[in-house]
Amino acid sequence: MKLQIEAGLCQGHGRCYDLAPGLFGDDEEGYGTVLGDGVVPPEQQDDARRAALNCPEHAIALVEGT
């Protein structure tokens, strides 16, 4: 599973980096960033899904099977 943030949609609500700090960070303006290469280790897949489901802007894409 791989994570992506759609930069044009993210408004910096920060739900992702609160819920899954192992996967997301914030830049100097508070917008969400994907840590590392975005590949989600199996034990963090629930966190990844929870973050995506709580992003108010639907800005997080989870690509399964990668």
Add this chain to the structure above:
Amino acid sequence: MTVDNRFAGHLWERRDGESPGIRSEIVTGPVADWATDFSHTEPEWAQDPFSIQDDLRQRCPIAHTGRFGGAWLATRYEDVAAIAYDTEHFSSRSVIMGNFRPPRELAPIGGSPPITSDPPFHRAARKLLLPAFTKAAVSKQEPAARALCHSLIDAFDGRDVVDAAAEYAQYIPIRVIADMLGFPAGDGAQFREFAKNTLEGINLPPEERVTRKSALFYYLFAQVHDHLENPRDDLTTFLINADLNGRKLDVSHVVGTMTLLLIAGIDTTWSAIGASLWHLAAFPRDRERLAAEPGLLPVAIEEFLRAYAPVTMARLVKQDLHFRGADMKADDWVLLSFPAANRDPAQFERPGEVVIDREVNRHAAFGLGIHHCLGARLARMELQVALEVWLQRIPSFSLADPPAVQWSAGQVRGPRALALRI
């Protein structure tokens, strides 16, 4: 010292009056039918806006009123989101609905950038402020907020009944924003008046509004001058020195943004803290669980924000427009009810219930799209600290007199009198 002549006295006099714009007749009094005559300033609305809006969402999801010179109210999540995203047809040049519409020429900047700004100006005005409100910047305010909460509770010593709205929740955002702007902490009572005048004074006669508005401008005027003489590391000095597209900000921009930061953070956060404490006092099971499981607080706070979203925002229709069955006219107001959106059954399971461990919670309490609350991080920190300290110090409490709880009317709703037995 060089004189910054942007702030010379005569430029300020213009701010004394309300600029030319459109005035409408002030209409108050009981509502005949909420679908055709709604008003968010009536006591019935303040008491229970949820059942009114749940009913409207089913029978008339975009309601109308002739009050305020003509206005619409969206209660479905889908419609609220669509309007929030559609900055082409809906302008933010005024976001507080009242009986005065600022002139169209005020767009795209508006009186208090960035909240009153439209694209393309909005982006740069917002970008300027973002670094001051990130997670890292906000965490610097946390120790002082925590110390304040403790000292407020220390002062309850020996009392059985306290007003959690007036004697606790209120002080927290006031102190935090005063520190960030570099205003004297002792001026807090005045800030509360300024916020109240702006948000709740919308049906006052125009002359009265102008007088009250001037008091705020004179206060900010004095603060700007104090900061010009004694620059320091705070948001006021930052705004005075900031560059936007290679130029210093216009004086109206500096003061408009100061006004916004002062007003936007106070009643809103006060309301959110108060509503959360009200819930915990009224629902002992949730209170007991959170006192025992403080780790659940961040999730519970999102649920309180969803269920008791304090803020509704307004837009002005740019040109005549047919929008999802509503015939909107240019300069009609549109209220974006984030509180109603947050209780839309099409978006949330069991929307009327407060589920403090709700896993999926895409609520819109902080708005959606480009104007998403710039202070959300700060508000969340204040909520976390306020509730955490309260539950630690006072794990057991209840409503002292449930019918006496007073909720504010208008676009920011929260308890203004909240007697708790502790």
